[in-house]
Structure formats: C-alpha cells, structure tokens
Amino acid sequence: MGGEREEEVVAATSPGTTGFSSWLRARSEPDWTAVVEHPFTDALLDGSMPDEYMSSYLVQDYQFVDDFLALLGAAVAKADRYSSRLALAGSITVVTSEENTYFQRAFDALGIPESDRVDPELDPATVVFRDLMRDTRDNGGYAEVLTVLTVAEWTYLEWAGRAPAKPDSFVHAEWIALHSNPGFQSWVAWLRSELDRVGEGLDERERARCLRLFQQATKCELDFFTAHWD
Numbered sequence: 001m002g003g004e005r006e007e008e009v010v011a012a013t014s015p016g017t018t019g020f021s022s023w024l025r026a027r028s029e030p031d032w033t034a035v036v037e038h039p040f041t042d043a044l045l046d047g048s049m050p051d052e053y054m055s056s057y058l059v060q061d062y063q064f065v066d067d068f069l070a071l072l073g074a075a076v077a078k079a080d081r082y083s084s085r086l087a088l089a090g091s092i093t094v095v096t097s098e099e100n101t102y103f104q105r106a107f108d109a110l111g112i113p114e115s116d117r118v119d120p121e122l123d124p125a126t127v128v129f130r131d132l133m134r135d136t137r138d139n140g141g142y143a144e145v146l147t148v149l150t151v152a153e154w155t156y157l158e159w160a161g162r163a164p165a166k167p168d169s170f171v172h173a174e175w176i177a178l179h180s181n182p183g184f185q186s187w188v189a190w191l192r193s194e195l196d197r198v199g200e201g202l203d204e205r206e207r208a209r210c211l212r213l214f215q216q217a218t219k220c221e222l223d224f225f226t227a228h229w230d
C-alpha cells in the first residue's frame, strides 16, 4: 500500500539492524527469503506474469486488504500515543484511495466479474491469513497488531524493490510501484521503528508471542503467493 505518504507519516529514524524488528525477521528464515524471492514475484518483476495468475491473486488480495484495513483500524485504537495514531491513520488513507482505485481499474482491465470483487470463494491461504488478522485484531495488544502489519508491509517492500521492473501492463507495474515508492518506504521504516520502540517495553513472554506471530504471518505470506503459482 503506497502513495504520497511522506507528509502524513511522522518522521521516523531509519531502523537499524539491531532492533526488535530485525531480531524478529532473522528468526523467520528461511520463510522470509522464500517470500521476498518467490517465483510469483519474479514473474511480476520481469513482466512474465500470466493474466490468469494475476487475476486470481488480486481477487484474493482484495479480500486480504479488507481485513488488513480493519487491522489498521485496530492499530489506531490500540496505539499508545497520538503521534502513532496519526501515522497509522495516514496509511489508512492510502488503502482507501489510490490502492482501492488500483483494484477497481485492474479488475476492469482483467474483466473480473462483480461477484468475484465482492464475495469470491476464498482460497485456504486467504482464510488462514484472514483468521490470523482477525484474531490479532480482536485479542492482540498494540505490539501484536504492529507485528502482523510489519510482516505484511515489509515483505512487500522487499520483493517490490528487489529488481528494476518495467512490465508493460499497468496492472503489474502499478502493483509493484504501490509497494516500492518513497512514501511506502517511509511507511515501512516507520512501522519498523515503531515495532522496535514498542518491543523495548515488552517482557520475555510478550516478545516470544510476537515472534510466533511474526513467523506465522511470514508463513501466511509465503502460502498466499504459492496459492497463485504452483
């Protein structure tokens, strides 16, 4: 989810390699690298993605985004300070504006019927991810919500920024651009520094709970791509 985000996100110091977010990521290998180097993302970046695969992915991802938006709302509610709520609310604006219009234009271009936009049959991978987000939203604290948001956004920043991309179709090119533009980069930097900050106040058990969630969400990302590839 990207866009003109710099103004909205409260200035974040660049996260380093020693904070909680890096600690979580290092313990989520080999799945983390399998996500950001997934063959689905290779095909997107090199312009060889078949429409059929992109269509089924985007239909499922639109349902993912619904629960992701609800999770962002939970983050606004659970955040421990006003400046954090402001940063989170800025990202909600991107999801509800340029990302949503991208989906509508892509669905039109791909000829996706109304029923698949509104109420598609969900893949098992979509259901598992949705359940993880709903459980985190309903039962998690701010650190847990941030953990799931960070996995979703940071993995996307990493695959989308991995190689120069110039696919012909706007459906592919804009999906990459939404997840690699400077606004999106600063949003992910903010999420990571926020998770680093909140992580410092957690005890051992809470940190372990976030680690489990980080690993589960990373596996969800992996299975989500694979559902539209293998």
Ligand SMILES: Cc1ncc(CO)c(N)n1
Binding pocket: 001, 061, 064, 065, 068, 152, 153, 156, 221, 224
């Ligand atoms: C499955 C999935 N994960 C992450 C993102 C980026 O927010 C997305 N659009 N879809």
